[in-house]
Amino acid sequence: MSEPFKALERAPRDSRHPLTEILDAVGFNESGLIPAIAQQHDSGEVLMMAWMNREALEETLHTGRVCYWSRSRGKLWRKGESSGQQQHLKSAALDCDGDTLLLQVEQTGPACHTGRRSCFYVALENDEARITAEPLIDPDTLYGSGKG
Template sequence: MTDTFKRLEGAERDSRRPLGEILDAIRFNDDGLIPAIAQQHDSGEVLMMAWMNRESLEETLATSQVCYWSRSRGKLWRKGESSGQQQRLKSAALDCDGDTLLLQVEQTGPACHTGRRSCFYVVLEGEQARIASAPLIDPAALYGQS
C-alpha cells in the first residue's frame, strides 16, 4: 500500500486531497492497469468489470463518458463506441488500497457484449451453472452484424 493510501486511513470525513496526488498513488498492476467495476448508480446492479489505465481514467473523469483500456485491442475503448450502449459516469471511488475502482454509472441498454444487461449472468449453484438472464438485444444486431 502506498503511503498516500495509508495516510487516508485516518482522514476525516469530507477532507480533501488533490486529484493528481491520488492518481499518482493508484496501484496499477505491472501492465499499468487497474480493475474497474461498473455498477448501475440507482439500483446497485453490478454490470461489468473491465480494465482502466491512467489515461482512460483521466478521460472518464474529465468527460463523464466511461472509457476503458481494451487489452485485446491494445487501445482505449470508449464504452458504447461500436454498440451505442454507453455508460455515463455518476461517481468514481477507489478502494482502501488504491488498487480497484468502483464506477457508479448510468448504463444505456445492455452492458454485456452478449446483449445482456449485466456480464454476470452465469450463476454457480451447487454442481451446476445456471444462465440467469436472456439477452435484451441480439448481439449481432447490437454490433451491426448480419
Template sequence: MIDTFKTLERADFDSRHPLTQVLDAARFNADGLMPAIAQQHDTGEVLMMAWMNREALMETLRTGRVCYWSRSRGKLWRKGESSGQQQHLRAAALDCDGDTLLLQVDQTGPACHSGRRSCFYVALEGNEARIASAPLIDPDTLYGKA
C-alpha cells in the same frame, strides 16, 4: 516514503486531497492497468468489470463518458462506441488499497457484449452453472454479424 492510502485511512470525513497525489499512489498493475467495476448508480446492479489505465480514468473523469483500456485491441475503448450502449459516469471511487475502481454509472441498454444487461449472468449453483438472464438485444444487432 509515506503511503498515501494509509494516510487517507485516517483522514477526516469530507476532507479534500489532490487527485494527482492520490493517482500517483494508486496501484496500477505491471501493465499499468487497474480493474474497474461498473455498477448501475440507482439500483446497485453490478454490470461489468473492465480495465482502466490512468489515461482512460482521466478521460472518464474529464468527459463523464466511461472509457476503458481494451487489452485485446491495445487502445482506449469508449464504452458504447460500437454498440451505442454507453455508460455515463455518476461517481467514481478507489478502494482502500488504491488498486480497484468502482464506477457508479448510468448504463444505456445492455452493458454486456452478449446483449445482456449485466456481464454476470452465469450463476454458479451447486454443481451447475445456470444462465440467469436472457439477452435484451441480440449481439448481432448490437455489433453486426461476425
C-alpha cells in the same frame, strides 16, 4: 499499500486531497491497469468489470463518459463506441488500497457484449452453472459481425 493511501486511512470525512497525488499512488498492475467495476447508480446492479489505465481513468473523470482500456485491442475503449450502449459516470471511488475502482454509472441498454444487461449472468450453483438472464438485444444487432 502506498503512503498516500495509508495516510487516507485516518483522513477526516469530507477532507480534500489533490487528484494528481492520489492518481500517482493508484495501484496499477504491472501492465499499468486497474480493475474497474461498473455498477448501475440507482439500482446497485453490478454490470461489468473492465480495465482502466491512467489515461482512461483521467478521460472518464474529465468527460463523464466511461472509457476503459481494451486489452484485446490494445487501445482506449469508450464504452458504447461500437454498440451505442454508453455508460455515463455518476461517481467514481477507489478502494482502501487504491487498487480497484468502483464506478457508479448510468448505463444505456445492455452493458454486456452478449446483449444482456449485466455481464454477470452465469450463476455457479452446486455442481452446475445456470444462465440467469436472456439477452435484451441480439449481439449481432448490437455489433453486426464484430464484438464490442
